[in-house]
Amino acid sequence: MIRLHKLNVLVLIMAMVATLFSVAAAQATPKAGGILRVAITGDPPGLDSTVTTSAITAEINNHITEMLYAFDGDGIVRPMLAAALPDISADGLTYTIRLRAGVMFHDGSLLDSGDVKASLERWHRLSYGKTVLKNLVAIDTPDALTVVIRLSAPVGILTSALGFDNYASGIYTSEQLAGAGDDPIAVPIGTGPYRLKEWIRGQSVVLERFSEYSARSEEPSGDAGRKNAWLDEIHFISVPDAATRQAGLESGEYDVNYRAAGEDYEYIESSSKMWPWMPPVGYNYTLLLNFNSPLIQNLKLRQAIQATLDMDAIALGAFGNEALYDLNPGVLPPGFGGMYTDAGKALYDQRNPELGRKLLEESGYDGTPIRWITTRDFSYQYAGTLIAVDQLEKIGLKSEVIVRDWATTVETRSKPDAWEIFVGNQISGPEPEMIAIINPGWVNAYNGSPEFADLMAELRVTADPAKRAELWAQAQEAYYEDVGSVRVSDTFLLVAYSAKVHVQARYIAFQAWNTWLE
């Protein structure tokens, strides 16, 4: 059974309400105009989401560029720049994609197949495309609005990968791609509802409405469907300090606090000046294990950790409010796409220190301290680490907590012999191939038991949804049995809005289209 947590139920209800009474939403007739001031956590590393996995970059870039496909609010892939879902040949080796006609870029040129070919080839060369399009033969452009991708072996998730905004396959004009080469694009020119007006480094990214935007006709849902650019401008203002972001929202300096603290959830919810929103897909909060360490290579020791931990205590301490996390065993989130499974749930969140102590004894553990690397730059990493360490010390596991700044922690994490456990948010997504920690290539990927590795290899070349779901359920079971990582929970971002801001369609990644100001 899929366990929907209350947010997903909320989303469902809202979606139903929206469909049934969409026009009858009496109190709120959208109105054009105004500037939305969004307090973000810091200056983005760039605006080109093809070459970075930074969430801020992706969320700003989503306003400027579009991909061939996009996910709707339920995690179903829908066409965006493509006219429809691709025609896939029976052998799964040829994808024919028709583009919408008359789509205009911010520079006034029209989208054609040459732009798509150049964008996808760059994505293949520099980004997530390298993994997904490993078996690429060629990208052809038989006419101005048709793109054909030819493969030498089938790919499980090509269509959804072309709509995934982490290491995104955004479509740019072929001219600017030729100019940028392998460097990040400094000033992205896309087809999105907003275009870049100004970027003052370290201060703000200013977007303005693109009046020539060609919207789709479908109802808005998630990243898909119609995009109404009600706002004249969107200002993404860099405000690194969390307390300042929230104070600025309350004093009216900002209209949106893009990352609010969980402890403020009830206050925001009860205030008439603000309202909270949590996108239904967040992150996979997990204890990442370093399999290069002899300690971690000991299965019994891993099982001892898995058996002992109380995930509710860890998640509550880390995120501050029950609304911000969901305890479920799924490595993929429930209610988003069709791949969620609770396979292996018997091994999830066991809260059994007695069993843990027994397993630890069987492991032959000699008292060598487990090295946890963490940073105070992200309070949830630090908090989860302290709580997990505390619980494990009670079964006799010794620990050393190494607290450094984020850049140091990232570097330490890439050293095979420098650490054992790292507690953090890992990216979540609708397909297993999108989860970095279980796919080869990522710095600390779990390469798995032979059983798990075989299942994943088969999954990567399987496109049939039913077959995929079956394979993934087996893989997740194997993952839990081998303790590939110790999953804590799904966690959600908390966005706090000023009461004068209205959002028409509930979204997954932060978006300010379909958003209007009173």
Place this chain on the structure above:
Amino acid sequence: MASEIASVAAPRRRAGLRRLLSRRIAVVGGVLIVVITLVGLAAPLLTPYDPNGLQISNRLKPPSGAHPFGTDNFGRDVWARTVFGTRLSLVVGLSTALITAVLGTFLALLAGVYRFLGELIMRVMDGLMALPATLLAIAIMAAVGPRVENMVVALSLVYLPRSTRVARAAVLVVREQIFVEAAIALGAGNRGIMRRHILPGVLSPVIVQATYVFATAVLLEASLSFLGVGAPPEVPSWGIMLSEGRLLMRNAPWMTVFPGTLLALTVLSVNMLGDGLRDALDPKTKRG
């Protein structure tokens, strides 16, 4: 303005009272410091709780009989963490003040007497001071890791040039005063000049500066925690408590109010001690 002149002129019969009063400030500050030190030393006797004992089910509880200062976001007892936190602040403040005062005075005296060496020392100090303090401390802490000894070294490096400059400014003034020139004219040795004439004149500003270093070192420790490079997790620290509680100021004001108050009180009493000592040590005050 008549009354100001009365106190400016400082009639002899009020001098005794003034000395007493100035001592009283020092005494109040000193007593407070002693009490705070005792609290730090006796911390395990003052609370049944482990300052690092986590209890998530009991998080963010307001002050009560069981937890007089409430609990923090990990369910730790704020009173226990506050009294144990005394230790770190005092150790960091005192070590930094002592190291910088002794080293700074020594360097300033060297600089005051041997002119070439003096130029060299002051250029090195200028160079050190030219590195922004917070950046220097953050870089050192990031490079060597968050240990208490490292923190003292980092803070001492930050404050040494300042202490040296204050001592040197005093040395410059005292040296140029006629009695020193006279002593040189009379053929007194360098060491003698330093000990008998310059050192006493330098002592007062150095002590004022040392108390200032003590106070600001405690505060910089808090700022470093705020900026992310603070004390290690197993050491209760007011700075860490403040930076953790800062985000919860609305939900759990007790997390910041108590350590904040004790921090302010500690720094305040160090300053009172410093001001009182200044008055007591000043030869002119004694003479008056």
Place this chain on the structure above:
Amino acid sequence: MVAYLLRRLVSLLSILVVVGLVVFFLVRLVPGDPTSALLGENATAEQIGALRTRLGLDRSLLAQFGAWMESVARGDLGTSIYMRIPVVTAVIQRIEPTGMLALAATLVAVLLGVSLGVIAAIRHNTAVDYAVMVIAMLGLSLPTFWLGLLMIMLFAVTLQWLPAAGYVSILQEPVASLRYLLMPALALGFSQAAIIARMTRASVLDTLGEDYVRTAHSKGLAAARVVIGHALRNAILPIVTVIGLSIATLAGGVVVTETVFNIPGAGRLVIDSVLRRDYPVIQGSVLLVAFVYAFVNLLVDLSYAFFDPRVRYQ
């Protein structure tokens, strides 16, 4: 005097060389590199390696140092790895907010500090003295970030008198700019005021105790002229020292204040660059800051001679 000035200018150059050496190797002693900030959480090992090569981070330290020194000698401080703009441009963009904040805070500190100090000294050992000094000491005893947050809570969130955070250029909107500056300048200036007040009080007391002030008084000069004319003039030397020192301490406070009040200043630039390991920006801006410090120190030293004729330079 001219020879002294020349010598100081030469030593200023040597300071810059030393600072350049220290900062270059110190930032590289710190673990971590710029790729983590640039590529984000889910970057692949291959992409990290490729970026390191492209940025030249896989070359030897000595080669990197040589290349940097060479470009600095040409007057080129390099380009930011993270922001992809010249370091000089990045710093220039941030100078106005920091300069305004430092100026406003120093103004607050001097006005508040000197007047509190003089009042306390004149009313030495009275209730007024104690009250003034406790207020001054309180400023010295509160963490700047905490004071700043309390002020935001009170004046911005609750009373809504002043904006909570941000910065507006004084050149574009002077009135709004001052409204944005007021809270940060007070928060930062208050702690500096305390130091100046203590020094002023101590120095005025010293001077008031000296024989020639008594002599002046016995000669029948007006009371106000005794205090202001003699006492303050002689007290000014240590006060100037402290203001000089305060400018240095301010730089530390500026970082914290800029963070709390979200002012896009040079302090934040340096801290952000440290956290991102943006080496060219750290090195370039520290060199520039070092130059400013050394220059201010030189001015302070020169002002000794100006304010106190007893100090001579050889």
